Amino acid sequence: MNLDYVKNNLLFLVGCIVSVFIIAQSIFFINKAYQQGISIGMSKKKLNKVITQSAIFTIVPSLSILLTIVTLSKALGLNLPWIRLSIIGAITYEVPAATSAAQVFGYGIGSSINSPLAFATIAWVMTIGSFLPLILIPLFLEKLQGRIEKFKAKDKKFSEIFMNALFLGMIASFLGYGIAGNTSNGVVYGSIISILCLLTSALVMIIMGYLIKVKKITWLENFALPISMLVAMGMAIVYYNVLPTEIASWLIPGLL
Amino acid sequence: MNEKYYKQIHFYGRLWMFCALLLFIAIPLTISLSLDAWPTFGEFIKGYLPILTLFGPIAIIEILTYSPMLGVGGTYLGFITGNLSNLKVPCAINAMQNAEVTPGSDEAEVVSTIAVGTSATVTIFILFLGVVGFSQIMPILNSETLAPAFANLLPSLFGGLAVVFIAKNVKIAVVPIIVALTLFVIYPGIPVSILIPLEALISIGVAWYLYKKGKI
Numbered sequence: 001m002n003l004d005y006v007k008n009n010l011l012f013l014v015g016c017i018v019s020v021f022i023i024a025q026s027i028f029f030i031n032k033a034y035q036q037g038i039s040i041g042m043s044k045k046k047l048n049k050v051i052t053q054s055a056i057f058t059i060v061p062s063l064s065i066l067l068t069i070v071t072l073s074k075a076l077g078l079n080l081p082w083i084r085l086s087i088i089g090a091i092t093y094e095v096p097a098a099t100s101a102a103q104v105f106g107y108g109i110g111s112s113i114n115s116p117l118a119f120a121t122i123a124w125v126m127t128i129g130s131f132l133p134l135i136l137i138p139l140f141l142e143k144l145q146g147r148i149e150k151f152k153a154k155d156k157k158f159s160e161i162f163m164n165a166l167f168l169g170m171i172a173s174f175l176g177y178g179i180a181g182n183t184s185n186g187v188v189y190g191s192i193i194s195i196l197c198l199l200t201s202a203l204v205m206i207i208m209g210y211l212i213k214v215k216k217i218t219w220l221e222n223f224a225l226p227i228s229m230l231v232a233m234g235m236a237i238v239y240y241n242v243l244p245t246e247i248a249s250w251l252i253p254g255l256l
Numbered sequence: 257m258n259e260k261y262y263k264q265i266h267f268y269g270r271l272w273m274f275c276a277l278l279l280f281i282a283i284p285l286t287i288s289l290s291l292d293a294w295p296t297f298g299e300f301i302k303g304y305l306p307i308l309t310l311f312g313p314i315a316i317i318e319i320l321t322y323s324p325m326l327g328v329g330g331t332y333l334g335f336i337t338g339n340l341s342n343l344k345v346p347c348a349i350n351a352m353q354n355a356e357v358t359p360g361s362d363e364a365e366v367v368s369t370i371a372v373g374t375s376a377t378v379t380i381f382i383l384f385l386g387v388v389g390f391s392q393i394m395p396i397l398n399s400e401t402l403a404p405a406f407a408n409l410l411p412s413l414f415g416g417l418a419v420v421f422i423a424k425n426v427k428i429a430v431v432p433i434i435v436a437l438t439l440f441v442i443y444p445g446i447p448v449s450i451l452i453p454l455e456a457l458i459s460i461g462v463a464w465y466l467y468k469k470g471k472i
Contacts, residue, residue: 026373033369054374062382088338101303116293123284129307132315138270163359165463169456174414176436201415228416233405240404
């Protein structure tokens with residue numbers, strides 16, 4: 001039995017409702033923030049630029065989210081993974097959650113789930129398993145924000161440095177992951193390739209900065225990070241095909 | 257700080273989250289009703305417990321780490337739509353950097369909320385198009401030729417993002433980067449949910465030290 005086919009229309013409809021909900025919520029908050037921006041003296045031009053830049057930036061990472069739908073679709077069909085990844089869902093959460101529930105019935109997520117009970121259990125586990133932030137944030141975010149505001153008021157200069165340090169902590173972590181390499185569909189993409197991608201992206205970004213700041217090609221601003229990302233991803237294909245296999249799949253000892 | 261604006265955002269944020277909870281419950285409910293398949297409590301708990309023990313602490317850490325970065329509106333939106341570390345947070349950081357707003361300021365709150373909202377909307381459109389045009393798009397996206405590109409999306413994203421940020425904060429950046437690289441060699445399996453808050457603490461510690469010494 002192919003559940004995705006049998007329940008296609010109903011689940012597809014649910015997916016559409018979820019999508020409309022997310023878009024409505026996003027537009028609501030964008031509108032609130034936009035009005036607030038105008039009232040504190042930010043220009044429409046600046047705010048519109050945020051929208052354009054964020055939209056362009058989002059395209060490529062979203063395509064990679066689509067690929068997670070592919071991974072999950074082998075077992076669950078298209079609709080449930082689509083719905084799950086439209087909300088809360090993250091690549092790192094959905095796959096283990098589906099796997100954990102599938103295992104209860106002796107399934108993996110590499111093959112089609114043909115038991116309605118297993119399919120329903122997976123849907124319940126994936127959904128309830130992701131609820132914690134939706135309960136904690138309404139309860140504690142205001143208090144947390146109050147603490148942060150108090151802290152900021154104490155020392156304005158350090159509060160700015162604090163935020164930069166927080167961002168840097170996250171960025172440094174991902175640079176760490178940059179040397180880790182990764183495995184996708186059983187193929188090992190080694191540390192060398194991911195380090196080269198990191199460096200390529202950084203180099204292209206420096207060139208972009210030069211073109212924008214020195215050569216005054218200001219329209220490039222909207223595309224600087226997406227272009228750096230795309231060039232580095234494109235070069236990943238080149239590195240993978242040009243480098244000898246033992247170098248392309250070499251990992252720092254102990255990794256993966 | 258504009259009290260009234262934040263009060264409003266908290267109010268609407270909670271309201272939207274409550275509606276989201278109801279809507280999300282409706283998903284498995286629809287499946288169970290239409291298939292007439294109801295897992296027993298035991299079956300559900302067996303699948304749920306490992307996820308709660310693994311992702312429960314991660315959820316708390318993520319809220320503590322990402323909510324100051326995303327601001328109030330960005331947090332309510334971002335945690336409903338997900339994909340934080342691989343999309344929403346870098347998108348918000350990039351937008352704040354390009355708009356040249358001070359992190360943590362009222363302007364940053366506005367920029368971050370707009371960035372996260374736009375990003376969520378675009379993702380929804382792309383996923384919808386992807387699902388509708390699955391048979392046409394997937395063979396291309398899922399092709400062996402493109403596989404190395406998607407496998408290296410994160411280093412490709414963070415390389416460009418990092419270079420600008422590090423250039424602006426060289427003194428603070430050195431120690432956390434060295435620690436992250438060293439940690440990966442010593443303890444390669446370190447999960448992202450532990451590494452990010454750990455690195456954030458190290459980075460804040462370094463910043464505090466340098467600040468107190470008058471070096472930044």
